[in-house]
Amino acid sequence: MGAEQIETKWIGKRIVRPDGVDKVTGRANFGADLRLPGMLEAKILRSPHAHARIKSIDTSKAEALPGVLSVVTAKDFPEVSGMADAGEAQVNFADLSRNVMAREKALYDGHAVAAVAATSASIATEALSLIEVEYEVLPHVIDVEEAMKPDAPLLHDDLFTKNVDPKPDKPSNVAQRLEFGAGDIDKGFGEADVIVERTFRTAATHQGYIEPHAAVAEWTEDGQSRIWCSSQGQFAVRDMTTTLLGIDHANLKVTPAEIGGGFGGKTTIYLEPVALLLSRKTGRPVRAVMSREEVFRGSGPTSGSVVRTKIGMRNSGEITAAELGLKYEAGAFPGSPAMAGCMTAFACYDIENAKVVGYDVVSNRAKCAAYRAPGAPMTAFAVESVLDELAEKIGVDPIDLRLKNAAKEGTRALYGAKFKQIGFEETLKAAKDHPHYSAPLGPNQGRAIACGFWFNIGGESTANVNVNMDGTVTVVSPNPDIGGSRASMVLMAAEVLGINPDRIRITIGDTASIGYSGLTGGSRVTFAVGMAVVDASKQVVTQLCERAAQIWEVDVEGVEWRDGAAHPASSNVGDFDPLSLEKIAAQSAKLGGTITGAAAINARGAGPGFATHICDVEVDKGTGRVDVVRYTAIQDAGRAIHPGYVEGQMQGGVAQGVGWALNEEYIFDDKGRLENPGFLDYRMPVTSDLPMIDTQIIEVPNPFHPYGVRGVGEVPIVPPLAAVASAVSQVVGKRMDQLPLSPPRVLDAIDG
Amino acid sequence: MTKQHITTSVNGESVEYLCEAQQTLLDVLRDELGLTGTKEGCSTGDCGACSVIVDGNVVCSCLMLGAEAEGRQIETIEGMATADQLHPLQKQFLEQASLQCGFCTPGFLVAAKALLDKNPDPTETEIRFWLAGNLCRCTGYDKIVRAVQDAAAEMRGA
Numbered sequence: 052m053g054a055e056q057i058e059t060k061w062i063g064k065r066i067v068r069p070d071g072v073d074k075v076t077g078r079a080n081f082g083a084d085l086r087l088p089g090m091l092e093a094k095i096l097r098s099p100h101a102h103a104r105i106k107s108i109d110t111s112k113a114e115a116l117p118g119v120l121s122v123v124t125a126k127d128f129p130e131v132s133g134m135a136d137a138g139e140a141q142v143n144f145a146d147l148s149r150n151v152m153a154r155e156k157a158l159y160d161g162h163a164v165a166a167v168a169a170t171s172a173s174i175a176t177e178a179l180s181l182i183e184v185e186y187e188v189l190p191h192v193i194d195v196e197e198a199m200k201p202d203a204p205l206l207h208d209d210l211f212t213k214n215v216d217p218k219p220d221k222p223s224n225v226a227q228r229l230e231f232g233a234g235d236i237d238k239g240f241g242e243a244d245v246i247v248e249r250t251f252r253t254a255a256t257h258q259g260y261i262e263p264h265a266a267v268a269e270w271t272e273d274g275q276s277r278i279w280c281s282s283q284g285q286f287a288v289r290d291m292t293t294t295l296l297g298i299d300h301a302n303l304k305v306t307p308a309e310i311g312g313g314f315g316g317k318t319t320i321y322l323e324p325v326a327l328l329l330s331r332k333t334g335r336p337v338r339a340v341m342s343r344e345e346v347f348r349g350s351g352p353t354s355g356s357v358v359r360t361k362i363g364m365r366n367s368g369e370i371t372a373a374e375l376g377l378k379y380e381a382g383a384f385p386g387s388p389a390m391a392g393c394m395t396a397f398a399c400y401d402i403e404n405a406k407v408v409g410y411d412v413v414s415n416r417a418k419c420a421a422y423r424a425p426g427a428p429m430t431a432f433a434v435e436s437v438l439d440e441l442a443e444k445i446g447v448d449p450i451d452l453r454l455k456n457a458a459k460e461g462t463r464a465l466y467g468a469k470f471k472q473i474g475f476e477e478t479l480k481a482a483k484d485h486p487h488y489s490a491p492l493g494p495n496q497g498r499a500i501a502c503g504f505w506f507n508i509g510g511e512s513t514a515n516v517n518v519n520m521d522g523t524v525t526v527v528s529p530n531p532d533i534g535g536s537r538a539s540m541v542l543m544a545a546e547v548l549g550i551n552p553d554r555i556r557i558t559i560g561d562t563a564s565i566g567y568s569g570l571t572g573g574s575r576v577t578f579a580v581g582m583a584v585v586d587a588s589k590q591v592v593t594q595l596c597e598r599a600a601q602i603w604e605v606d607v608e609g610v611e612w613r614d615g616a617a618h619p620a621s622s623n624v625g626d627f628d629p630l631s632l633e634k635i636a637a638q639s640a641k642l643g644g645t646i647t648g649a650a651a652i653n654a655r656g657a658g659p660g661f662a663t664h665i666c667d668v669e670v671d672k673g674t675g676r677v678d679v680v681r682y683t684a685i686q687d688a689g690r691a692i693h694p695g696y697v698e699g700q701m702q703g704g705v706a707q708g709v710g711w712a713l714n715e716e717y718i719f720d721d722k723g724r725l726e727n728p729g730f731l732d733y734r735m736p737v738t739s740d741l742p743m744i745d746t747q748i749i750e751v752p753n754p755f756h757p758y759g760v761r762g763v764g765e766v767p768i769v770p771p772l773a774a775v776a777s778a779v780s781q782v783v784g785k786r787m788d789q790l791p792l793s794p795p796r797v798l799d800a801i802d803g
Numbered sequence: 804m805t806k807q808h809i810t811t812s813v814n815g816e817s818v819e820y821l822c823e824a825q826q827t828l829l830d831v832l833r834d835e836l837g838l839t840g841t842k843e844g845c846s847t848g849d850c851g852a853c854s855v856i857v858d859g860n861v862v863c864s865c866l867m868l869g870a871e872a873e874g875r876q877i878e879t880i881e882g883m884a885t886a887d888q889l890h891p892l893q894k895q896f897l898e899q900a901s902l903q904c905g906f907c908t909p910g911f912l913v914a915a916k917a918l919l920d921k922n923p924d925p926t927e928t929e930i931r932f933w934l935a936g937n938l939c940r941c942t943g944y945d946k947i948v949r950a951v952q953d954a955a956a957e958m959r960g961a
Contacts, residue, residue: 065898065900067897067898068897068900070905071896071897071902072889072893072897074902074905074908075884075889075893075896075897075902075905075908075909075912076840076880076881076883076884076889076893077838077839077840077841077879077880077881077909078840079905080839081839081842081906083833083839083843084833084839086834086837171823172830173823173825258940259940260904260906260940261842261844261850261852261904261906261907261938261939261940262842262844262904262906263843263844309904309905309906310904310906311842311844311904311905311906311907312903312904312906312940312941313904314940340843342846343844343845343846343847343849343850533903533904533941534903534904534941535900535903693900695899695900695946696900696903698900698946699900699903699941699942699943699946700903702942702943702944702945702946703903703940703941703942703943704943705943706940706942706943706944707940729845729847729849730844730845730847730849730850730938731847731849735938735940736943736944737934737935737936737937737938738930738931738932738934738935738937738939738944738947738948739928739931739932739934739935740935741931741943741944741945743945743948743949744943744945
């Protein structure tokens, strides 16, 4: 009943990406690269306090500075309300508006409170120092567990915990409680021979894209406006910005710039409505670009977390019960990935008795944003670490232990889905057979494995495929290309059309040039937008066959398309020479006009992704420094359309996960100010920190995609936290349950 | 604000510009000369996205003032390919899928070129330490290091 791998000519080829030359020559235009005539530069004033009431803002001195054309504050934004979906998250517009520009209170160090447009960046910066904000500094809270206490400083006096019975009569910082489960955990733990219970902590980490947020906005006298910016979705930018400013969708055209990394962090807006308001007030185009410090202080990291988990097991290795409780930092407004953390926690395993409880908690930190498999790495860190400990306790190989409990086709996951064809067991078996798993370890080295799951999503997707008169083809994709998706789209179009990919060019459309499509996120583009490209390409093939039938004067059933040409389908339609795409295209004007396909689908059936990683570390017992010395990532991609970019996703996810495990964390002083808002002190992995990262792509096709594709972008960041920490635990002889594994923390473990 | 008049050489061409005293070389390249291939990722010299070659040495252009460029020889990403030929590093980056978002790529290419200009046969460790000043968040560096190794081999005629 499983889908089989389809024979293909172009899919699986490592072609040079269509946008490649622009990106190696410096021609590609990213968010900050556009310069319009008369353009002003905007700068944002940010709160120096973690929590403060804004009593007044006096902008008069700033406005009087020569070269300053306008200053805006929250007063310039309308009050808005309502909710909307955005990728894997929900947007609350009242919160979004207040996050873009603080209104009643500044809720975190770095919260925007005013913005200036001036004729030069240096004048705009000088003007910021002339804005007088009167703050009433309030007590603040940073830590998630501190924020949950009844006497904690309150961020929002209208926030009442959702999903608790009875409904609370007092506001708190706990935005929501989540709970679900299956079976009977008391019975399950009663059947266990061994139980391990432990609490794990992770620090808030930033997506760390190298390109800071940037936008250029231009308002025109008739109310039509334009924004050029880098984002993970021009449609999301348009819809959020127009909602915040109360303008029609059709009156804002958002043109996607190339995007210098996002990882979820560019699925929301910060600068766009501010720049557009400044443009409206000045009648000039306005550019706003964040500094790196602003990116760290003012844009969203992912949640820091406290995750307690308890797993019971028979001596045979069978899990009898599992329980997990998580507390996630949302930042200043509700909306941590607590739900996804809960849903993914045990998704790799077939567990009869389980219970998961989660809390979404606000505190005086920048509002969190999506970060690659949002919420999943933290619970996987806890669950995979405890499984590692259980394997050791009962003396079973950690891969065998997982194979014994692995989710497979037909397994109903705790979060509700019944898995179709999935490749989890295949990744485990490949890990067991991999030479890495049996290679000898050196002194002070440890090895561990860990697994990961991500749902992957589909959703609204569009594509246009246009045939030119000379037989070349132009594809319009609606989704920003962050990691090579143009190449995948071209390969799929080439496969359907039967022509060489170098005959196909691709562009990313602006919001006025193609129909709405969801964000580039959720590992959905190659899957869902790919399906739209396949659909539109098939429409083109249908039209090409119809034109051939016209030329041959036969029924269209008598024509079939293969190898880039129309062929007579059977002997009874006569003997014709094949008609190539070029030949048909050249006659298109005479035969009914342009040949074009336009698809608009709501893609369903995104195949879930699974991965198993093997990690070797070496610990310097004198300094506590940890080096990852060998790493192998094995993942089910369904079908790798462009294997080079699939491997790249796997390697990049591993590198981010290793950074999360070893180095990266937000550090606050006692006033709640971020102490490390720069790459020197927020230490992301550099080239000399990492080894080569081996990859093995498993292909268990997703039956819902024409070529078997599953999303691949997010799964690879899920296993590394536990893989690294468990490997370090092997060396130091103590379970490492708190990240990052900075040298002092590792030394403490070594010294007991 | 009085601007300073600077004469320098960028990618072999003589260039003159006016700059404010506090403008960095990066600001000048991007905003005054329109050479936006050089990127700003941090403005503190920590990410290498703004790498350029000045008199043969790779520098972060965000750490050098525009006024300091007087009389220098500056090479940027825009000067790396000729009209019909990519540099072997550029070609290898494309063939090996060594870039994902492409934002750090100009900086990596410029820094790697400076390495190969000095050391045509670097070891993996030498490559990794030379490029440790360039941050990439997408690739995990694996494919970047391999592309530099293979470009070096190609340039040696190996």
